[in-house]
Amino acid sequence: MSRTKIVPIPVLGRHTVNAYLLLGRRPVVVDAGTPGSGRRIHEQIAAHGVDPTDIALIVLTHGHIDHFGSAAELRRLTGAPVAGHVADLGPYRSGRARAPYLATGPMGRLMSRSSKLHVRAEPFEPQVLIDGEADLDAFGIAGRIVPTPGHTAGSVSVLTDDGDLVAGDLVANSFMGLIPGRPANPPFHDDPRQNLASLRRMLALSPTALHVGHGAPLDPDRIRRWAEREDRRLARREAAGRLRVRDARDPARESL
Numbered sequence: 558m559s560r561t562k563i564v565p566i567p568v569l570g571r572h573t574v575n576a577y578l579l580l581g582r583r584p585v586v587v588d589a590g591t592p593g594s595g596r597r598i599h600e601q602i603a604a605h606g607v608d609p610t611d612i613a614l615i616v617l618t619h620g621h622i623d624h625f626g627s628a629a630e631l632r633r634l635t636g637a638p639v640a641g642h643v644a645d646l647g648p649y650r651s652g653r654a655r656a657p658y659l660a661t662g663p664m665g666r667l668m669s670r671s672s673k674l675h676v677r678a679e680p681f682e683p684q685v686l687i688d689g690e691a692d693l694d695a696f697g698i699a700g701r702i703v704p705t706p707g708h709t710a711g712s713v714s715v716l717t718d719d720g721d722l723v724a725g726d727l728v729a730n731s732f733m734g735l736i737p738g739r740p741a742n743p744p745f746h747d748d749p750r751q752n753l754a755s756l757r758r759m760l761a762l763s764p765t766a767l768h769v770g771h772g773a774p775l776d777p778d779r780i781r782r783w784a785e786r787e788d789r790r791l792a793r794r795e796a797a798g799r800l801r802v803r804d805a806r807d808p809a810r811e812s813l
């Protein structure tokens with residue numbers, strides 16, 4: 558089988574917020590940008606020579622507004638089914654991410670005050686529910702969806718058979734892509750320890766590159782070194798009693 562090409566679709570800036578177009582036997586879109594970016598994503602799909610009505614599936618990596626914001630609009634424009642993990646159904650059905658956002662550092666603390674983060678997306682119901690690994694062969698891609706919880710409970714990544722990992726917010730570029738190539742936490746994680754465990758599980762599968770929601774593609778070896786440092790940083794925070802984790806079972810935290 559020929560190689561699955563991974564094409565970044567910039568939603569904001571050059572790569573501040575990315576969606577992705579996967580070109581296999583059929584095209585698949587990963588993530589749906591911020592609210593109101595459906596047309597822009599649609600146009601870019603067409604600019605890559607793909608008829609948007611040929612899109613086989615729209616995979617959402619997780620229930621944050623910059624990743625599912627235009628899912629309903631993109632579904633209308635392409636007719637493609639939307640796939641989302643059951644653990645993030647709350648955000649998809651309400652059009653809002655779970656509040657509060659748990660900051661990973663100063664950037665997140667600053668951003669959590671931004672009103673842009675708290676806008677509402679158009680609610681929708683995913684046609685394809687993910688609750689475990691899911692093969693993408695039926696949608697024309699040699700690869701699979703893999704649950705990678707931690708950033709949110711329903712976070713998933715797409716791993717192609719060629720080794721490309723489309724990873725959502727499992728890891729990001731420093732300062733939302735301002736320092737391209739340097740791995741960093743995205744501004745928020747619901748459960749930093751669980752996220753790091755998911756990241757390491759993916760690195761153990763020897764991916765060739767990580768294509769992330771914020772920034773340029775990342776080199777797995779550089780992420781491995783960063784993950785060691787992050788492990789020690791989290792251990793220090795745990796020891797100091799300063800590691801905040803969202804209790805996924807607490808329904809009161811689900812905002813509507």
Ligand SMILES: [Zn+2]
Pocket residue numbers: 619621624708726743
């Ligand atoms: Zn996110």
Ligand SMILES: [Zn+2]
Pocket residue numbers: 621623624726743770771
């Ligand atoms: Zn994000």
